[in-house]
Amino acid sequence: MSQHTTGLAIETAGLVKTFGDTRAVDGVDLAVPTGTVYGLLGPNGAGKTTTVKMLATLLRPDDGEAHVFGHDVVREADEVRARVSLTGQYASVDEDLTGAENLILLGRLLGQAKKAARERSAQLLEAFGLTDAAGKQVKHYSGGMRRRIDIAASILNTPDLLFLDEPTTGLDPRSRNQVWDIVRAVVAQGTTVLLTTQYLDEADQLASRIAVIDRGKVIAEGTKGELKASVGAGSVHLRLRDAGQRPEAAEVLRRALDAQVQLEPDPVALTARVGAAASDTAAEQAARALGELARTGITVDNFSLGQPSLDEVFLALTGHDTQDSAKQDTAEQGNRKSEAVA
Amino acid sequence: MSTVTSTETKDLAPVSAESLAALLIGGERPPRPSALSASLTFGWRAMLKIKHVPEQLFDVTAFPIMMVLMYTYLFGGALAGSPKEYIQFLLPGILVMSVVMITMYTGVSVNTDIEKGVFDRFRTLPIWRPSVMVGYLLGDALRYTIASVVMLTVGMILGYRADGGVAGVLAGIVLLVVFSFAFSWIWTMFGLLLRTEKSVMGVSMMVIFPLTFLSNVFVDPHTMPGWLQAFVNNSPITHVSSAVRGLMAGDWPAAEVAWSLGWAGLFILVFGPITMRLYNRK
Numbered sequence: 001m002s003q004h005t006t007g008l009a010i011e012t013a014g015l016v017k018t019f020g021d022t023r024a025v026d027g028v029d030l031a032v033p034t035g036t037v038y039g040l041l042g043p044n045g046a047g048k049t050t051t052v053k054m055l056a057t058l059l060r061p062d063d064g065e066a067h068v069f070g071h072d073v074v075r076e077a078d079e080v081r082a083r084v085s086l087t088g089q090y091a092s093v094d095e096d097l098t099g100a101e102n103l104i105l106l107g108r109l110l111g112q113a114k115k116a117a118r119e120r121s122a123q124l125l126e127a128f129g130l131t132d133a134a135g136k137q138v139k140h141y142s143g144g145m146r147r148r149i150d151i152a153a154s155i156l157n158t159p160d161l162l163f164l165d166e167p168t169t170g171l172d173p174r175s176r177n178q179v180w181d182i183v184r185a186v187v188a189q190g191t192t193v194l195l196t197t198q199y200l201d202e203a204d205q206l207a208s209r210i211a212v213i214d215r216g217k218v219i220a221e222g223t224k225g226e227l228k229a230s231v232g233a234g235s236v237h238l239r240l241r242d243a244g245q246r247p248e249a250a251e252v253l254r255r256a257l258d259a260q261v262q263l264e265p266d267p268v269a270l271t272a273r274v275g276a277a278a279s280d281t282a283a284e285q286a287a288r289a290l291g292e293l294a295r296t297g298i299t300v301d302n303f304s305l306g307q308p309s310l311d312e313v314f315l316a317l318t319g320h321d322t323q324d325s326a327k328q329d330t331a332e333q334g335n336r337k338s339e340a341v342a
Numbered sequence: 343m344s345t346v347t348s349t350e351t352k353d354l355a356p357v358s359a360e361s362l363a364a365l366l367i368g369g370e371r372p373p374r375p376s377a378l379s380a381s382l383t384f385g386w387r388a389m390l391k392i393k394h395v396p397e398q399l400f401d402v403t404a405f406p407i408m409m410v411l412m413y414t415y416l417f418g419g420a421l422a423g424s425p426k427e428y429i430q431f432l433l434p435g436i437l438v439m440s441v442v443m444i445t446m447y448t449g450v451s452v453n454t455d456i457e458k459g460v461f462d463r464f465r466t467l468p469i470w471r472p473s474v475m476v477g478y479l480l481g482d483a484l485r486y487t488i489a490s491v492v493m494l495t496v497g498m499i500l501g502y503r504a505d506g507g508v509a510g511v512l513a514g515i516v517l518l519v520v521f522s523f524a525f526s527w528i529w530t531m532f533g534l535l536l537r538t539e540k541s542v543m544g545v546s547m548m549v550i551f552p553l554t555f556l557s558n559v560f561v562d563p564h565t566m567p568g569w570l571q572a573f574v575n576n577s578p579i580t581h582v583s584s585a586v587r588g589l590m591a592g593d594w595p596a597a598e599v600a601w602s603l604g605w606a607g608l609f610i611l612v613f614g615p616i617t618m619r620l621y622n623r624k
Binding site: 053056057058078081082084085086088089090091092093094095096097098101105106108109110111112113116120123124126127128129137148153155157158178181182184185186188189191 | 356357358359361362363365366367371372373374375379380383384386387390391394395458459460462463464465466467468469
């Protein structure tokens with residue numbers, strides 16, 4: 001499809017958008033290679049949606065530049081519009097219309113003839129498992145169905161670049177997995193996807209590169225591996241029987257794992273990040289830590305090893321530590337520098 | 343590429359990765375639609391909305407009937423001797439008044455509709471930008487036509503006779519619908535400019551009541567004080583109402599028709615660009 005000389009689907013430099021006194025997007029630089037899923041990871045209000053809206057020509061940047069397949073999003077908005085499509089955070093389809101009507105409407109607006117639009121609509125509904133709901137108004141759809149019709153509407157024209165703004169927020173796990181499958185199928189056909197999400201898990205599942213964004217700024221960027229290395233390979237979550245043993249347990253974990261230990265609001269719970277820099281795997285480290293705790297006579301009621309949560313990623317990247325600037329350099333090295341945060 | 347697991351929900355069939363892949367390969371992209379085609383497609387959207395939410399036709403059926411009945415019997419005896427004689431004068435005017443009043447709902451629906459996610463999608467389409475608004479107003483033109491037909495029917499039942507015949511009546515309705523289409527751009531502007539539905543409603547009332555009542559819809563302006571006559575005789579509503587009255591009576595009020603169309607053009611020229619400016623900034 002679109003061959004751009006630099007091979008970049010999106011390229012931004014110093015992108016800024018302010019609303020009143022708030023700098024919603026504050027100098028964002030992105031370089032998204034074509035044919036991949038690029039994750040924009042960040043909490044609510046980080047500026048993800050605002051960034052997407054500027055790239056999709058819905059908002060005009062206050063400063064900086066953005067190019068989509070080499071076309072300026074402001075000066076060549078129509079060129080950009082011809083190549084992208086957007087699935088917004090809230091259903092970007094007309095809820096009063098039926099699923100089929102929505103797809104036909106958009107097909108016609110994309111220039112399809114009546115018959116072609118009708119056929120394409122039927123095929124998409126079929127592929128998305130929505131044939132039975134084709135004649136129902138979208139407002140009567142379930143959350144999962146809405147997402148499907150929304151994404152179906154977005155790929156009507158097989159866009160070169162698809163914006164998915166928090167596509168699985170509010171979905172149950174099964175629907176979420178189905179959305180992920182759809183995204184994989186879309187990318188397999190050569191469409192570039194810019195995905196915003198609050199879940200590290202989701203970015204991990206789908207994206208090949210991830211930018212972590214906070215308060216309008218990109219605070220880390222890299223491949224999944226690089227990013228994970230910066231926050232540790234995983235987190236050990238422990239619940240103790242006795243809250244009184246928690247300080248001792250924290251100390252043991254710190255020694256055994258050489259990791260940051262965080263005391264949770266729950267008085268018997270604590271979380272330790274296990275680093276990827278160590279030679280043994282996260283599971284081995286966790287096993288060692290459990291052994292240490294048992295030897296010290298600390299009773300563990302409940303144990304789990306999971307991926308670092310977004311909270312933890314954030315703590316590691318923005319942390320209340322002093323060396324803010326040093327943080328970004330840790331992307332390659334795993335985190336050893338920081339002491340316990342608790 | 344993994345396909346979807348076999349644990350499918352009862353109500354929702356699985357996504358078929360194979361057929362999805364086949365669809366995505368899709369061939370040539372069609373050229374972008376023309377301005378007319380995009381506008382008509384949005385007009386179709388408006389029709390579909392009427393089909394799915396027919397209650398919204400209430401304001402173009404019940405309201406106009408009420409207007410005709412109310413004013414015919416309220417003023418008829420006092421102003422013209424009898425309701426039957428008054429309606430001969432009143433009907434074309436009240437037709438204009440009611441339809442112009444109905445146009446203000448455009449602002450309200452633009453205001454509520456624009457906040458919905460689907461507008462984000464419309465705005466990322468490579469189409470002629472005003473087509474969204476034009477489509478809206480095309481749908482509304484249908485509503486205005488329905489209102490006109492309803493009122494004429496009630497009027498005929500009450501004894502109104504159009505000397506202009508079918509042609510005259512048709513010409514009158516077409517002129518009124520064209521004028522209302524143009525006039526509605528004021529409301530699309532307010533719909534985009536104001537933050538809430540309520541404020542749109544409030545502003546609309548402030549504009550529409552003086553504008554429609556201070557006209558020749560109910561009475562001949564000769565008895566009004568001079569300063570008011572100056573306003574009434576130059577009001578677009580007076581021009582349209584005189585034109586429609588003339589057309590339906592079988593005359594050819596060329597000057598009034600010209601004035602009406604002139605005003606219509608002016609409304610589009612002034613409020614169309616303002617609307618689009620606001621729309622692009624939303």
